[in-house]
Amino acid sequence: MNRYDFTQPGGFPFDQGVMKFIQDCIGTAAQTAALAGPLAILSGCDAAGTSVSDGVVVINGEILPFVGGVKQTKVIIQENATTVVFQDNQPRVVKYVRAARFGDDGTTAMLWANFKRNTTEGVLARLDRVEGLLRPFAGVGGMVWWKGTKEAIPTGWREVEGWRGRLPMHYNPDDADFATVGAPGGSKTVTMALENLIEHDHEQYVSITDQTGTLIEDNRLSGGSGRGLWAKIFGRTAKTGSANPAPMKIVNPYITGMWIEPIPGTF
Structure with a gap:
C-alpha cells in the first residue's frame, strides 16, 4: 500500500498534495467494501421494536455511517457540505459529510429489506x-445438469459429450455391473427370446360331434360310453409373430437436457 514516512525529522513539507495522497490511499482501501455486496450492514443497525440503532453500512461500494431511528421502508444518503475560508479570504466548500438514514426523497429507491x-x-x-x-x-469429475441449449452454455463451461444419451448410475462395489466408475452399460431396447418367457401351455379344443351332429360338452372332446365319434381331430396352432422380432423400447418417459462441466483451468 502507498504510504508516507512522517517520522523523518527536519519539518515535513505538508501541503494539499500530501492530503490528496492520503485521501487517495483511503479511497483505495475502501474499495474492499465491495466484497460485502451492493447493500450491506457492516456493524450495528440492530433492531429494537420499531427502531434501528446506529451502525455502519455499505452502499454501492461506499462505506457510510448509518444514523438510526424509527424503521422505515427506504434508505437515503444525506450529504452536508461545509464552507471553509482560505488564506486568501475566499470561502470554499471543501468538507463533505455523508451518512445513510431512513427516508424517502422521491428519487432514491434503496430498500432497507435489501441490506444484507x-x-x-x-x-x-x-x-x-x-x-x-x-x-x-x-478438477475433472464434477458436472451439473443443464436444461438450456448448447449455444446458451455459460462461458467457461462445456458439454460433457461422453455422457450423451446416458443416465447416471451410482457406484456399487458389490455389484459387478456397477463396480467400475466410468464403465458404460445398459441398452435402450431389448429383444425377447424364448428363455425370457415363463413356462406355460395352452389348452387346445377341437369340434367333435356324435352321430346326431350335436357338439359334445360345448366343443370339448369327451369319451363317454355309447357315443359314437365321427373323428378325433387334434392339431397344433398356427405360428404367430416374427422369426426376427423387432426390439422393444424400454426407455422411461424423459426430458432431454445435457451434462456440463467447467473447462479445466478456466476458474
Whole structure:
C-alpha cells in the first residue's frame, strides 16, 4: 500500500498534495467494501421494536455511517457540505459529510429489506466455505445438469459429450455391473427370446360331434360310453409373430437436457 514516512525529522513539507495522497490511499482501501455486496450492514443497525440503532453500512461500494431511528421502508444518503475560508479570504466548500438514514426523497429507491448483514464469520471465511462447496468442479469429475441449449452454455463451461444419451448410475462395489466408475452399460431396447418367457401351455379344443351332429360338452372332446365319434381331430396352432422380432423400447418417459462441466483451468 502507498504510504508516507512522517517520522523523518527536519519539518515535513505538508501541503494539499500530501492530503490528496492520503485521501487517495483511503479511497483505495475502501474499495474492499465491495466484497460485502451492493447493500450491506457492516456493524450495528440492530433492531429494537420499531427502531434501528446506529451502525455502519455499505452502499454501492461506499462505506457510510448509518444514523438510526424509527424503521422505515427506504434508505437515503444525506450529504452536508461545509464552507471553509482560505488564506486568501475566499470561502470554499471543501468538507463533505455523508451518512445513510431512513427516508424517502422521491428519487432514491434503496430498500432497507435489501441490506444484507455481514456475519461474524467474515466475508473471507464465507468465501472459503463457498470454494469448498465448489471444489468438486475444480478438477475433472464434477458436472451439473443443464436444461438450456448448447449455444446458451455459460462461458467457461462445456458439454460433457461422453455422457450423451446416458443416465447416471451410482457406484456399487458389490455389484459387478456397477463396480467400475466410468464403465458404460445398459441398452435402450431389448429383444425377447424364448428363455425370457415363463413356462406355460395352452389348452387346445377341437369340434367333435356324435352321430346326431350335436357338439359334445360345448366343443370339448369327451369319451363317454355309447357315443359314437365321427373323428378325433387334434392339431397344433398356427405360428404367430416374427422369426426376427423387432426390439422393444424400454426407455422411461424423459426430458432431454445435457451434462456440463467447467473447462479445466478456466476458474
